[in-house]
Amino acid sequence: MMDLLAKLGTWNWLILGVALMAVETFAPGVFMLWLGLAALIVGLLSFGIIWSWQVQVIAFAALAIAMVPLWRHFARDHEKPTDTPFLNRxxxxxxxxxxxxxxxxxxxxxxxxxxxxxxxxxxxxxxxxxxxxxxxxxxxxxxxxxxx
Known part of the structure; x- marks a missing residue:
């Protein structure tokens, strides 16, 4: 199994990214989207950079940790004010x-x-x-x- 994963290399990240984004369509919450995007970025960078799988995992973790709070920050700033603030309350x-x-x-x-x-x-x-x-x-x- 490890040999198969090692042979796929960069494609592992691209497949993981697409799979995480597919999970987002079935369980929307805009969380898996950013993890999938982090995996896609690592996969695309792996086409041009030769790095070990350990560094790839660290890069994925760093991107995932950075993207989720970044998204929450931008989503909170872009909430539109409404003319009915107590509609459901x-x-x-x-x-x-x-x-x-x-x-x-x-x-x-x-x-x-x-x-x-x-x-x-x-x-x-x-x-x-x-x-x-x-x-x-x-x-x-x-x-x-x-x-x-």
Missing amino acids: RAEGLVGRVFTLEKPIIDGVGTVRVDDTIWRVAGPDAPSGSRVKVTQADGASLTVELVS
Whole structure:
């Protein structure tokens, strides 16, 4: 087996690079893509440079270690701002807003109406009609405090 790998030489890296990129198509996450690119670079460099397999492995490791954080850095910088920042996190958009209790808070639990939705709230006991401010959102439950 080692003889076969030694005979393939440069082609090993090219095959590995293509295989890693193929894995990326089945399990997308833009991680294997960069490992595959590192393998392709080592394979292409191996056509022009005669180096031992140990140096090739070290070059692959160095490129892989450098490419993944580099990609994460550039991907984070290029996120576009959106006009709907709370689209999939609606409860977080309610933090800081003031509402009127629909049902009283009894034993720490009550409800408020937000537009056409009833939200469960947790906070200090208060009668129906009291004004409360949302201080925290946790899933479908809101934590509130009384507003004077």
